[in-house]
Amino acid sequence: MPSRSRRQQHQHRAAGTGRSRPRLRLRLLLPLTLLLSIVAMLMLRGYVHSEILADHRIQPEAATDKVPEKILDGGPVIDTRSGRTTSLRVPDHRIVLTFDDGPDPTWTPKVLDVLKKHHAHAVFFVTGTMTSRYPELVKRIVDEGNEVGVHTFDHPDLSYQSKSRIDWELSTTQLAISGAAGVRTSLFRPPYSSFADAMDDKSWPVTEYIGTRGYITVVNDMDTEDWQKPGVDKIVQNAQPKNGKGAVVLMHDSGGDRHQTVEALDKLLPELQAKGYRFDNITEALGAKSALTPVTGIDLWKGRAWIFLVTASDDVTDALTVCLAVVGALVIARFGLMLLLSVLHARRVRRRGFRWGKPVTEPVTVLVPAYNEAKCIEATVRSLTASDHPIEVIVVDDGSSDGTARIVEDLDLPGVRVVRQVNAGKPAALNRGVANASHDLIVMMDGDTVFEPSTVRELVQPFGDPRVGAVAGNAKVGNRDSMIGAWQHIEYVMGFNLDRRMYDVLRCMPTIPGAVGAFRRTALERVGGMSEDTLAEDTDITMAIHRDGWRVVYAENARAWTEAPESVQQLWSQRYRWSYGTMQAIWKHRGALLDRGPSGRFGRVGLPLVSLFMVVAPLLAPLIDIFLLYGVIFGPTQKTIIAWLGVLAVQLVCAAYAFRLDRERMTHLLSLPLQQLLYRQLMYVVLLQSWITALTGGRLRWQKLRRTGVLGAPGGGPVSDRESRSSGERRPVA
Structure with missing residues (x-):
């Protein structure tokens, strides 16, 4: 222990040079930095787990006066990019299976296993929260020939949101997809959407704005209603188009128990393939250029950094919980x-x-x-x-x-x-x-x-x-x-x-x-x-x-x-x-x-x-x-x-x-x-x-x-x- 005489000399020098206040700040720096880092990790985890800034309001139905007729009467693929107002339908004997709200660590792998078993492709409209938490599943989706689309970050009804919030939902989800799979997608599906003829004066302005951000909006032709768990046979029945028509079919790989969805999928695929149907992703079905483009350079590293931070926040929070x-x-x-x-x-x-x-x-x-x-x-x-x-x-x-x-x-x-x-x-x-x-x-x-x-x-x-x-x-x-x-x-x-x-x-x-x-x-x-x-x-x-x-x-x-x-x-x-x-x-x-x-x-x-x-x-x-x-x-x-x-x-x-x-x-x-x-x-x-x-x-x-x-x-x-x-x-x- 230093003697008090040395301590007195030290205090005298500190008083003469005015260095005591900086020492106070320095001794606070490390503890406060650590505490603030923990708080930041918790905030990030809360955001990724939809505990912070989540908005679960749903807009009631509105009038359709502002929605063009060709949209209401058109197909499920809506393109409003560069001032266009175009809708497309899937060709006959083509089915685009779409899965919303994932990826889910339990059910998405099972869905992918069934698709791979029957040599089928699909489109997974993923949320940023789930992508950030389970990036390896998004990578598997892309690696196995499927496409991913943006389903917002934490699933809000965008008709309630400002343009800046919409941009945030899109960009943060893209950041997560980039970090997970190294790609960027031009496909988008709004939460709580259904058919093209359900577009109204509240959702249509959002669709138009989404187009200005470079996205194609994809709704659906057929809703299996698998989220209600109506039974395997009912899900299969709801997914079958009439008279050989093509269709975009809505299913879910997250949001609860999806064992009926997986069983229905395993039954539906061979049944319709036997009738001459092909199960493609959206761009395969439309014969278009892939909706996924590789991400390189700084954008790729930003995405990877995001995934790293989210993973770290989950790991740190789990450790803190223990x-x-x-x-x-x-x-x-x-x-x-x-x-x-x-x-x-x-x-x-x-x-x-x-x-x-x-x-x-x-x-x-x-x-x-x-x-x-x-x-x-x-x-x-x-x-x-x-x-x-x-x-x-x-x-x-x-x-x-x-x-x-x-x-x-x-x-x-x-x-x-x-x-x-x-x-x-x-x-x-x-x-x-x-x-x-x-x-x-x-x-x-x-x-x-x-x-x-x-x-x-x-x-x-x-x-x-x-x-x-x-x-x-x-x-x-x-x-x-x-x-x-x-x-x-x-x-x-x-x-x-x-x-x-x-x-x-x-x-x-x-x-x-x-x-x-x-x-x-x-x-x-x-x-x-x-x-x-x-x-x-x-x-x-x-x-x-x-x-x-x-x-x-x-x-x-x-x-x-x-x-x-x-x-x-x-x-x-x-x-x-x-x-x-x-x-x-x-x-x-x-x-x-x-x-x-x-x-x-x-x-x-x-x-x-x-x-x-x-x-x-x-x-x-x-x-x-x-x-x-x-x-x-x-x-x-x-x-x-x-x-x-x-x-x-x-x-x-x-x-x-x-x-x-x-x-x-x-x-x-x-x-x-x-x-x-x-x-x-x-x-x-x-x-x-x-x-x-x-x-x-x-x-x-x-x-x-x-x-x-x-x-x-x-x-x-x-x-x-x-x-x-x-x-x-x-x-x-x-």
Whole structure:
């Protein structure tokens, strides 16, 4: 860990050159880019799956005053290109089978198999959505001598659409066809179309406009009505022209169960072929130039890029869905464990006559590492001198430049002494304090923290059990009167302290908080003291003590009031360090997975749970909010909101129980919904940035938080809401 003196120099240079703001933008860049990429993938998938911008309105029948008679009385092939108004019929004994709405991964291959079996060709009017999702089927259609036509992208009634929307439907579908089969088609069939004589004043202007875009419109002579599943024989009957006439026959290879269509096709083809009919694609039947033209160059690469992105969006969304299921299971499992095990913990430690062992009355050394804590140090030290347990206080001044040490010395309080050292960092300061401690039980706290009179006594009582090597206290947010302070207050009570109860029961406590923790000197010495290997020295030392075979427990009544960050910038810096330091500690102690015997319990239970609940689950948790936003905007909105409210209700139950255990006022929980919507998002990005830093081998500097000195000694200072009552004033929860 870099020394604070180097850090000061770095901060001074940054302030002089004005580079701090660009660093802020750069550290946001990668996490935000990743999150925006996920959102973009979801939007693309939603568009391709007709969940976004889809329009399913159908125009009612209209008058036919504007439709030329030769169109109404003409054939199913309508050409309005270059100002023409021409219609064509299929010659006698020629049938053009057309299939709409595909390609479908189940039924299109079966249809193609039947066509190939009977040496027949057809025209497949494909939608852009299905083509984008199943490009290999479109390629097979073309490779086997069939033709493809545009059936719009997501099947809207074009009479409702603007010209720009029509152009978008055509161009995007062509893009998909180009990427799938390397061709462009001039054939078009409007959705919800039928016969030429059904053309009306709403659909005819669309047909005319389609012609100006270079397309031939193909409707049909015969409708098999296979979409109604009338039975195989009925479909075959509906597909047979009279008196040897040619026809364009409408069928479907998508949109539902098409087994009747496939069976009817296998029956129809040999039956009509025996009567002299040929089954051709449209240009074969009309003896015209192929409607498909090869696409090369940039247009081909655009199409391929489109198919790649759609495929990637589907794959990514499928993977995210799996991850969402995983994180959902982890969240529910964590809530369930927290509630169940917290109940067990409360019943155990609060039952009548419970003791850790023989009462601990021996003196304790309290270590206060301090670096530029001039605003806070007096309140911290005075709170310690009010302790109802015999203590000595050692303030280790780690090279402060604001007179922290002098403030403590000027107080001239009994039992308080100052040890000065050249700036070397918090772990070194704590080790220096341990070396100067007079007693075997050592309490560690932060220089911005205030203890209640009973805190030290409550904190050391678990040492009555000789198996206990360290004790975690109950850290609480003192400056909770601001919104960001209230959110951290909820997090501390619900997330940290409820977690500690759970881990206590499981005997795998991952962290002794730096604000309030106690250690046996023997346990510290056996693991080598505080280490500088990670930025989370409190987590590192806790894991090391576990691995040495000691028990680590939680003392709920050992309350310490700490000053939480009061700005987003400071909160970001603190949580970034915590997250990255936790990852470092997990990696450092990965060998615990192979530990055996009693000391291996942490590796078997604790390390996997910490990795899942503190690293993996929070990393994946943004998926819940991303899918929530997606569902609210694009549907199903009602189900999405109900699901989110259900999760919020579970969190509220857990939070209410945690507040009850900690005897906190429930009014702070009014901000819980807002915390879930705003505060959690910040924590997500912080954790994501920590992951990126870890994976890219980046190094994180220790950053000093700015203190305001808002906390005072119990009974006289501005601890928010004066909720820091002594333990004697509180009644235990039943």
